[in-house]
Amino acid sequence: MSQFHRPLQCVRSLPTLGRLPSSNRQFSRLIAPSAIAKHFTTPGISQCRHNSSSTKWSPNMPSDEVTRYLQQSHDRVFENNRAWAEQQRRTDAGFFQKLSAGQEPEYLWIGCSDSRIPAEQITGLQAGEAFIHRNIANLVCNIDVNVMSVINYAVEHLHVKHIVVCGHYGCGGVKAAMTPQDLGILNPWLRNIRDVYRLHESELDEIDDNTERYNRLVELNVIEQCRNVIKTAAVQQSYAKNGFPIVHGWVFDFHDGLLKDLKIDFPAVLQDIQKIYNLTDN
Numbered sequence: 001m002s003q004f005h006r007p008l009q010c011v012r013s014l015p016t017l018g019r020l021p022s023s024n025r026q027f028s029r030l031i032a033p034s035a036i037a038k039h040f041t042t043p044g045i046s047q048c049r050h051n052s053s054s055t056k057w058s059p060n061m062p063s064d065e066v067t068r069y070l071q072q073s074h075d076r077v078f079e080n081n082r083a084w085a086e087q088q089r090r091t092d093a094g095f096f097q098k099l100s101a102g103q104e105p106e107y108l109w110i111g112c113s114d115s116r117i118p119a120e121q122i123t124g125l126q127a128g129e130a131f132i133h134r135n136i137a138n139l140v141c142n143i144d145v146n147v148m149s150v151i152n153y154a155v156e157h158l159h160v161k162h163i164v165v166c167g168h169y170g171c172g173g174v175k176a177a178m179t180p181q182d183l184g185i186l187n188p189w190l191r192n193i194r195d196v197y198r199l200h201e202s203e204l205d206e207i208d209d210n211t212e213r214y215n216r217l218v219e220l221n222v223i224e225q226c227r228n229v230i231k232t233a234a235v236q237q238s239y240a241k242n243g244f245p246i247v248h249g250w251v252f253d254f255h256d257g258l259l260k261d262l263k264i265d266f267p268a269v270l271q272d273i274q275k276i277y278n279l280t281d282n
């Protein structure tokens with residue numbers, strides 16, 4: 001049996017990740033909200049996020065309570081929104097006037113859809129500073145019109161200076177990809193991660209510790225997605241003309257809340273990629 005299939009034990013042993021999926025329905029539990037999420041609050045709205053009188057959902061809840069719960073969880077967002085808007089007005093009377101004028105974000109952030117990684121909050125970026133795209137396992141697939149449109153628009157029209165691909169340790173998408181199982185509609189998406197494993201099979205198979213190998217696949221996935229960003233014509237042509245954007249690979253760690261910079265050597269990677277993928281007409 002190859003090392004690729006060994007993480008079956010690895011992922012079972014990771015307490016923050018929940019159980020292995022045995023069906024598509026169970027897979028969704030892997031990216032369900034965690035208790036960790038309560039540690040991330042936006043200044044100014046934290047006072048209304050945790051209403052002790054709110055109903056909590058449980059699987060055996062009677063239908064009328066489910067209805068009340070859904071109404072409360074819906075209303076809470078609007079309460080938070082009103083508090084946030086008021087806080088912004090108090091802090092900066094011209095805030096919404098500036099917001100309405102347009103955007104000129106410095107960063108394009110491509111991250112995982114995982115609910116525990118609020119990009120602006122962990123980086124201190126404010127409204128208007130980051131153009132954001134998120135999907136399961138922060139993938140950049142060249143036939144995904146969504147992410148390709150985001151990159152194109154961010155580079156050619158918003159003139160972002162940095163493109164960040166941010167993964168995270170404990171990624172449910174990467175974990176699911178390491179699980180030898182048919183996951184239905186997720187198969188073609190997760191295949192991209194399995195391909196990353198295949199590309200780096202010898203390095204990963206030399207890592208005996210399951211958790212370390214899993215963490216390294218998270219990092220290698222980020223690096224490969226950065227390479228996919230660099231393969232795009234928009235990035236190559238803008239960099240040749242303007243000297244930006246620069247592409248970065250980061251990984252977020254739930255255990256300490258810190259970002260790890262994988263220190264991608266952008267000019268060197270670009271040069272290497274352009275041996276085959278040069279789209280600058282030079």
Ligand SMILES: [Zn+2]
Nearest residue numbers: 112114171172
């Ligand atoms: Zn993830």
